[in-house]
Amino acid sequence: MAERALVRRRLLPFIKRHNRDYMAGWVHADICMRLEKFSQDVVEGKSPRLMITMPPRHGKSEIGSKTFPSWHLGRHAEHEIIVSSYSGDLAEDFSRKCRDLIEEDKFKAAFKTRLDPATKSVKKWATTKGGGFTAAGVGGPVTGRGAHIGIIDDPVKNREEAESETTRQKIKDWYSSTFYTRLAPGGGILIIQTRWHEDDLSGWLLSVLADAEREAAEAGVDLAADVDKWDLVEYPAIAIEDEKYRRAGEALHPDRYPIEALMRIKRTLIPRDWEALYQQRPVSEDGDYFTQDMMRYYHPKDRPPLSELRIYAAADLAISTKQTSDFSVIVIVGVDRDENIWVLDMKRGRWNSLAIIDNLFETQIKYKPEIFGIETGQIELTLEPFIQKAEQERKVRLRYQKLPTRGKDKGTRARPIQGRMEQGKVFFPTIESTPWMSALFNELMKFPLGRNDDIVDALAWIGQMLMMFGIKRAPKAPRKKSFLDKVRKFGGGKGRHKSSMAA
Structure with missing residues (x-):
């Protein structure tokens, strides 16, 4: 009973x-x-x-x-x-x-x-x-x-x-x-x-x-x-921190899966599967596709001046203002003479068509990118008439390049930028100095398992653009005039030996 x-x-x-x-x-x-x-x-x-x-x-x-x-x-x-x-x-x-x-x-x-x-x-x-x-x-x-x-x-x-x-x-x-x-x-x-x-x-x-x-x-x-x-x-299979019933590092159910068995499983699985399936953390804090080891940072005062960089921009667009929709993102980078990529700026928001146009033209006016890449689809379907009208009204030409997806998945599209990051050729502003850098870092570390990947998509387009169109040599830093230059100026620049670099 x-x-x-x-x-x-x-x-x-x-x-x-x-x-x-x-x-x-x-x-x-x-x-x-x-x-x-x-x-x-x-x-x-x-x-x-x-x-x-x-x-x-x-x-x-x-x-x-x-x-x-x-x-x-x-x-x-x-x-x-x-x-x-x-x-x-x-x-x-x-x-x-x-x-x-x-x-x-x-x-x-x-x-x-x-x-x-x-x-x-x-x-x-x-x-x-x-x-x-x-x-x-x-x-x-x-x-x-x-x-x-x-x-x-x-x-x-x-x-x-x-x-x-x-x-x-x-x-x-x-x-x-x-x-x-x-x-x-x-x-x-x-x-x-x-x-x-x-x-x-x-x-x-x-x-x-x-x-x-x-x-x-x-x-x-x-x-x-x-x-x-x-x-x-x-x-989690192995306690990440001290809990009510076990200490950090102890197994969840040791009678069935002792710590030794769990460690064998961990060695067998790829890191992201271990973190997701066994630790209930679908995104590793150290990253997966992109890792913390790939990150290189700069303080804004240490960045090369814009005059020494070739500027490129890429946009990943999602036309909606709903809170559950994807973000629209514009990423602006500069490439120096050594082909280092400096991430300069980012715009991100849930924008309607008019807001997208405003942000595209603000980027064009401020940075004057040599190539402004925008994924095919949104341009033909929605934005092209707005862009043409805005060009006439603002007397500014948006020098955009249509970027074809060609059926590539997100991971494949991101390979070029991933490769440059692995080589230590991509530099990001420090998180402390730049408000938007925290969101960028979080997306990189969570890709391709994160909820949002719009920033990564825009960065991936940067890598694709540089691969498709090549990197032009960045301009040299202006040379300070010497005493001889000043003499030549007053002498009309007529010498027997004209420099091969003279314009």
Whole structure:
């Protein structure tokens, strides 16, 4: 009797009752405690939002998608639950486990919940109280099915899907237009995943919350009540710092993955996969495609004068003022006689067409770049008529060069600038001296896994331009006139030996 009462109240004893060999560590006890609170918040209509990220093969699905739903339905048979994963087959495996568990005698001895014999399909089954379980692949239909609890367990399958901007956007659209709309008032969302990318589903939802918090702080108001406030719980495989239950450097679940096993995995994986999958940091602090070792800095007072540089500019444009859209970016660089690239200035914002035109012409007037590169597409589709009109009105010619993408992905396009940085040939202003440098540095270190890459795209075009059109020799610094020069001036410059450098 006491055990049955305990499993009705507590999730971990419930799991152990149905699996006597279950190896529970502190992390599993912690997850169970959080899911118990999540369950109660759903019952009380508090609309809980819980996000749990942890490494592969550490038991997150066993708890969150296989046993938690059956435990919750044992307590609240009238509730409906939707569970989704990257494939419908995997979601159905979760469904089968929950359904079969509810059919066990041990479950029936502790709970009154019973399955409706008329609906026992792994895709959708019901209880006799009107609740039930629906399994669906991420991106699949759940129309006509409601949910007091919506669970998403690993929405992406692999690195290829995670790095596909198209796939990530499809997942976001499915979450917003399909999954989210099935939620009952006061219902809860549980996301359990291994991190892959800064802009994966978890990263995107956290960024939406961060944007809302920033806007509220800037306006001096409280965060709006309709904003989803996520409770984020991250479990790195190896503790990054001292935590409540372990010290820095200790393993997450040493009984299954001792530190030696984790270090073998770390040596096998490429750094970005280790940081994302096992440490739940989809972007390494040291960078991946671009690294901190590649960065060379200058103080503005130490930069060569503009008269000794050949100036180039490149623009990566996104015509929109929405807060969720990409940024438009203009990068201006100077190239010296030794072919060093000095990053001089950057403009960045979410601009409409007229604002883009203003920024393009401001750059042209201030820096007079020899080549102003703009990606094909935006020019022909939207901007060319505005540019032609502005040239007539402002009496300024925008000397732009259309840059063809030719189907290159972002990583391939960035290879030339990456190569120059590896050679120590690209110099950036110090972060302390330049307000926009912090955003530039963050994008470089997070590329290609970061949420934003507009600055990197513009820099990549600089590298492409210099490769396509070549680097012209920068002008020499003006030579101070000697006494002999002054004599020649008064003598009319007529000497028997004319310099080959004379104009």
